[in-house]
Amino acid sequence: MDQKYQRFDTHALGADGSPRCASCTMRASFGKGEAEYSRIVSKSSAALLNSLWEKKQIPEDGWPDHALELFLSWLACHDTNNRVDITTVGAGEREGRVVCSLVRKLHCNLSHGIGRSGNIGDIQPKALGSSMLACLANEFALHALQEIGVVTCKAALVVPLCTGMALSLCMGSWRKSRPMAKYVLWLRVDQKSCFKSILHAGYEPLIVDPIREGDALVTDVETVNRMLEQRGEEILCVLSTTSCFAPRSPDSLEAISGICQMHNVPHLVNNAYGLQSEECVRRLNAGRSTGRIDAFVQSLDKNFQVPVGGAVIGTFKQSAIVPIAQFYPGRASCVPSRDLVLTLLSQGRRGLMETYEKQKRMFHKMKRRLSSFANEIGECVYDVEDNLISLALTLSSIPKEKQTLFGSILFNRGVSGARVVMSTTSKTLIEGYEFMNFGSHSNEQHGGYLNIACGVGMSEGELDELFSRIATTYAKFSRQNGLFVPRSDSRVYVDSDD
Amino acid sequence: MDQKYQRFDTHALGADGSPRCASCTMRASFGKGEAEYSRIVSKSSAALLNSLWEKKQIPEDGWPDHALELFLSWLACHDTNNRVDITTVGAGEREGRVVCSLVRKLHCNLSHGIGRSGNIGDIQPKALGSSMLACLANEFALHALQEIGVVTCKAALVVPLCTGMALSLCMGSWRKSRPMAKYVLWLRVDQKSCFKSILHAGYEPLIVDPIREGDALVTDVETVNRMLEQRGEEILCVLSTTSCFAPRSPDSLEAISGICQMHNVPHLVNNAYGLQSEECVRRLNAGRSTGRIDAFVQSLDKNFQVPVGGAVIGTFKQSAIVPIAQFYPGRASCVPSRDLVLTLLSQGRRGLMETYEKQKRMFHKMKRRLSSFANEIGECVYDVEDNLISLALTLSSIPKEKQTLFGSILFNRGVSGARVVMSTTSKTLIEGYEFMNFGSHSNEQHGGYLNIACGVGMSEGELDELFSRIATTYAKFSRQNGLFVPRSDSRVYVDSDD
């Protein structure tokens, strides 16, 4: 019989080996075959991990849980405080000690964070495992960005910061090279964190409201151009946004990029949850080919279904990421990096792409169903064809003063994330800046609408349930509030300057 | 500079390396030094695990958590359904599939159990990791038994069975060699599981009550001798017990062993939680040198502070363990084996011995404090000098009918495990057998007492709290029940035949 298969043949019935016995004698039963197998296992594990480390790419197929745990153990052993050959003595002021065993477990023994004092991109000699994790996170993020469609992306940096802070980090890192700049030209989108990122970076916003085009709110390209022409030197960068709530459209990155290049002004893109939208990705690519995009930022949680806590900054030049990384003053949590790596290892490239494909199918379904529901109740869905994530349903049948209540009821019925946006002429003050009609992305008055979105990870069941709850809630609400029969066209734009 | 230290010197301040940069360029920073270190880590991890597997001994010093996790990952990879080089296809009726991810996690991906159909000591080719775990558990158990003092122990088998079932397994495995036997001679100890293990094995008990010697209940050696003389052939084995509640003493293993050897009858010792008692261990050794002890059984949870579920069977001849292991009809949970191995790896030999040393100190302290409390309230502590775990405090001041209530109140005050034993002439029926005064180990009547025990793992704080609660509870109870001033000698034995 072939030597190689000698040992395990005993599992074939009919071939009866000598009886094996227990305890000390069980020891004797572990023979050459098992030793050989153990060697194969160790080599296979090592090969798996080494190959991952060598390629630094998301594997094609996802890894099972036990492989993820092996990976975590392997990484942890690379941190000095987890050395197995020698007990490390900590003689510094920060030695990765974790006193609560539950906390240590939740961190998989990786406690050193990433980066070194003053540079998030540095390797920590005492925490090589954590450093490897940070490196893999960057590489996986780059790989994912490319696979998702940002094919010419050249560098990615995972930061344990929210989108707003990451935007701010980019802006701050450009300060040195734009010494005259005092402003950031901001294409209004009513997310506080995006707006505040400008203030956080130490700049003043110059605000450009979007303009109405059909139902959609689109970039006021002309004004941008004019402002850069007039005050280019004083402007650190243009901050545009892709992913947003309807009826706002993604900004015209092609146009803005071209203008920025012409006027030699950096261009930063807030692509918060835009990776899941083909249109946002298309615009990134278009912007990159027609002009300049110096960096684009996306949320980890909104695009990759990990807990809140991180963002990934992408650049189209490899060198462009360096000053941004260097600008970070210190080390940081490795948790967002870890979560991203574990998730992508667990999904594999194939699994990741499937979640994105599914979002597309689900969005189209959601749009169809919302339109049909709108028809039934005499409302309509804003026609914003470039927004492939968020939808807006008019609420003209509900009196303005009751629209908010309708939103609250939905929330209490277990529909989270649906938002009622009602029109208002009152002003919202954010860090000293006044916004008319905040939440509508524009001063313009409207009849009130309901936003819903189809984020990556939404399931068929959820979608069904969503419409069932909206319908029931609406029916009951109408009945209780004696709502009028809605008008046939419910879109009413009122110029806010009126 | 020495080449070997070249890489990591950059952590020394003052020596400034070239700036490292992030993302893709972070990749470039992982140089020869890190690769070398990674190789060292992998070699060290492999060395640690291989050395453990080679020696199969409890390490001197405990392992930290991350090493335990590495160990579990390494083991798991040895099971075919966790192979990392190839995805195993399961074409059998039992493929270790675990559908609930939480359950899989709680089992560290080890789902195959130990043993093969019909033999718990067999290696499963498709579950080499689980088999290795079973083997290590046996070896560790043997090592621990020897270190704890059973120095001539030659084999140990960890079974996922309670003490009673393990006793039963031993008895059953001897059936073939004692074809005439119908009885097991049982030295009465009022634990149901010990008694029922005889019935479970298919034998009838011949019950020998202990006799009073001073305060203690000790083995009635003469009766045992007479019975073996008369009915030796019909007796499968003598089943003696070491660890028990005061005032019962450990059985006289020396005497019993000698008698058993003389009459050629096997001797099985129920050493349930006796490993922590020097006296029980001494008796095991003495029994072994003066006669025969065919097997001795101890609980894993009571001796090693693991969850309930397993026992370890020890024998003084290596060959003696084989028929016992083979007698087990099937495979079994690997959880008790895993828990034992993890616990001993985590404590190390040193840690294990410390917990045992501490039990000794704590027991003496408990005895001193209980005597002093007894004095205060005019009760006394039974003088059972060979019982180094359990103590009995007389309750003569409490009327018989209220003794049980006193126990219940203690329980409700958060004192668990303290038991009131009151004397009774009524009979308890266990599987058709009648016991007079069950719980007292003897038909003899007494004045009622309270048992407390000092198990391994008890802390100073617990001991203090225990006496504080006993004192408060007793004081309040006396006051509320208007108890008389207790008599000075509260021990009253009433012969049960009266």
Next chain:
Amino acid sequence: MDQKYQRFDTHALGADGSPRCASCTMRASFGKGEAEYSRIVSKSSAALLNSLWEKKQIPEDGWPDHALELFLSWLACHDTNNRVDITTVGAGEREGRVVCSLVRKLHCNLSHGIGRSGNIGDIQPKALGSSMLACLANEFALHALQEIGVVTCKAALVVPLCTGMALSLCMGSWRKSRPMAKYVLWLRVDQKSCFKSILHAGYEPLIVDPIREGDALVTDVETVNRMLEQRGEEILCVLSTTSCFAPRSPDSLEAISGICQMHNVPHLVNNAYGLQSEECVRRLNAGRSTGRIDAFVQSLDKNFQVPVGGAVIGTFKQSAIVPIAQFYPGRASCVPSRDLVLTLLSQGRRGLMETYEKQKRMFHKMKRRLSSFANEIGECVYDVEDNLISLALTLSSIPKEKQTLFGSILFNRGVSGARVVMSTTSKTLIEGYEFMNFGSHSNEQHGGYLNIACGVGMSEGELDELFSRIATTYAKFSRQNGLFVPRSDSRVYVDSDD
């Protein structure tokens, strides 16, 4: 605005509340609305858990992970050593102390096991949570058995024992009521654990080989009848088997049950992995209606996709389970109970039924594909229509002496569980009993075959991969071994007495 919705409306944009602030002032922001919500959460959680405990049924829909964890926390708090209102002082010899934090975590703080000394069905006052878990496991098992089709099942007991030990427990518990019995009449099936369970219970087997009917091996009903007629009193019970490897069929429970009833002999069914087979379940029901089935035993791991370690004993009379539970001498691990409960909670009734439906679809697919593969290579698939789990492919084209090697190669190619059964005239000795041609369920000689099975949990992908590997392996093996063109009919039965 409606008071009830007052608080959460602030998430509706456009309605701007006063700015909330951080730290101590964050505290102030938690207002009446949040307090109310917290009360709702607490009530909902309590309601969920209480309703589970009241109904003691598998919920219709599966619970998400966080609810499982809530459930485990809730249970754990019911064990005295996890009390949160008071720190329990352990004054007994077994106090659920777990010294290794990793072990404690893997047991979700449930360390007391189930049962009390001497009765696995007793509630432990100091471990109410563990006792509740044990109770739920029994109830869930009963519910599952009924849903799966054993509709008249009246009681179920989850034991932390393998199938063989559980069979043995049943047999032992009947000893008292069958004082004359020395034998168990065993319908041969070549699983060691089933056979050894008889010896473990202290009985001698009377072996009845199956007889050939077409391709299948079926129950020799006549012989059984004759033997019970002759020696009924001496026979403890008949031990039949449903689930088994082809070409053995499930035993004719109808016939056996009737005979047992007629002769007043108990009937025990080894239904190891038979729950997933409609035919096995049908036979259980038929047996129950035509005669007596005193208990039937199934593996937890093979039917419910949990790790190895437990079995469930079912009875058709509620009272019949009591003596079996009482016969167990001691307490036991709660892990198998926990795993079952978590798995069924996580799947829900719906999910459980889906896994069973899927097994049926997959089996038919497997059968079709195996037949087609057999055709291609000139072999055939044994025609055993009542076996809906296991299939047998003839191996007539492979010389007898190489069949085992073929099995080994499959194993090394990552196909686990496929078994080559070659015919042999040599005898296997199991605990003193000789078996001719062990593994074939019969002395009869045959040309060798390969068994594969479709267990619950097998996926489409696995099935595809299985056939791909079998085909490749076979092709290469044929080439390397220069196999002849196979004969068209490969089934050759050789009477073993020849």
Next chain:
Amino acid sequence: MDQKYQRFDTHALGADGSPRCASCTMRASFGKGEAEYSRIVSKSSAALLNSLWEKKQIPEDGWPDHALELFLSWLACHDTNNRVDITTVGAGEREGRVVCSLVRKLHCNLSHGIGRSGNIGDIQPKALGSSMLACLANEFALHALQEIGVVTCKAALVVPLCTGMALSLCMGSWRKSRPMAKYVLWLRVDQKSCFKSILHAGYEPLIVDPIREGDALVTDVETVNRMLEQRGEEILCVLSTTSCFAPRSPDSLEAISGICQMHNVPHLVNNAYGLQSEECVRRLNAGRSTGRIDAFVQSLDKNFQVPVGGAVIGTFKQSAIVPIAQFYPGRASCVPSRDLVLTLLSQGRRGLMETYEKQKRMFHKMKRRLSSFANEIGECVYDVEDNLISLALTLSSIPKEKQTLFGSILFNRGVSGARVVMSTTSKTLIEGYEFMNFGSHSNEQHGGYLNIACGVGMSEGELDELFSRIATTYAKFSRQNGLFVPRSDSRVYVDSDD
């Protein structure tokens, strides 16, 4: 018998209840007593959690693991995506979906992070549990700061940012109120992250080197005063540092605070790991009473033994924390908050204080042993009596060019955190700023030294091992490098301007 104790008395032996039975009948055994107990458990758990939430204080004694897990489950249920009464449908762009089950587990089902878009101090209606966690973290941090000695601290904010970023956050938040400011006056300490935090906030540093006083490097108060006098308006704030490597001393917060108050300039203190130093805490208090400290920042990992990732910002006025919290642009990871809360719950106030007491004892021991070692080898320990964490040992016996190598060897011997600082006249460039002799906190030249620190969490064993390794390494190093007999006074300061 007292009704209240009725149920559990059956655990008292002697009182024999009717036999309890298993399975369905086990169900029947759960009687009124158990139901009552379950109600008590639920009430106790609720009481524990409610009391925590009401008091928002670190409990006096630490909680055991199972209580921590209960706490996490309870929190998680408050996030809408973990509701147990209703399945939440996510119709927003961020719904806390976590696709990888391992990641979800590592986050204890808390995926929403803390804060809302644009304000880290806001309550998230859809993530009330996460919001409660954030609130508790702030409260616990405040409680801890007060207990540790910063008794007049009024507010604390836990941010998921490193110390540098947290310093930057403070500075940025003051921009609005100091519109003329362009500079931050920085008391030089050679930590990159502290320095870079200024640049990150968008300011230019004005650097004031410390001056030599005896062995120590202390604050150049006079220069600070002069600069504020001259350019007060242009200066955003003074950034001083307490905890640092010897021979630098903590800055003179008293003096600086007074000057800041006089010139009406904010004062920010980098108290990175200073909580464990009585002297640093004393200076904070002194600074607060003699003048102004607008905020002080400390690392979570260095002071509380949690993984890297968070910082806590403290202020002496409650209102002062508000603008800092509001300045954060977005939501953020809840992990640092969670880690802090779990750790403090697990330690209790008592445990926390003990770790601090221990650090003090260990530091004094370290200092004694280092002095004695210095004596032996003819070196000396810098006399910096105000630095109670870090020590500096002169290395005059090792030639300058070999000092770094000595550090590397120590690292390879498993001593992490010990740093060799050699003197250099070359310059280090950090983001465009040149530093002479970076690492020495001063341009002044010296003979080279070794820094070691005694951080909180260092154990006796580690300390012993540390000195053993330093001694062996030094001995071998001397031998191999043929070092001269060291001079008796090894301190040589060379003015860097030479």
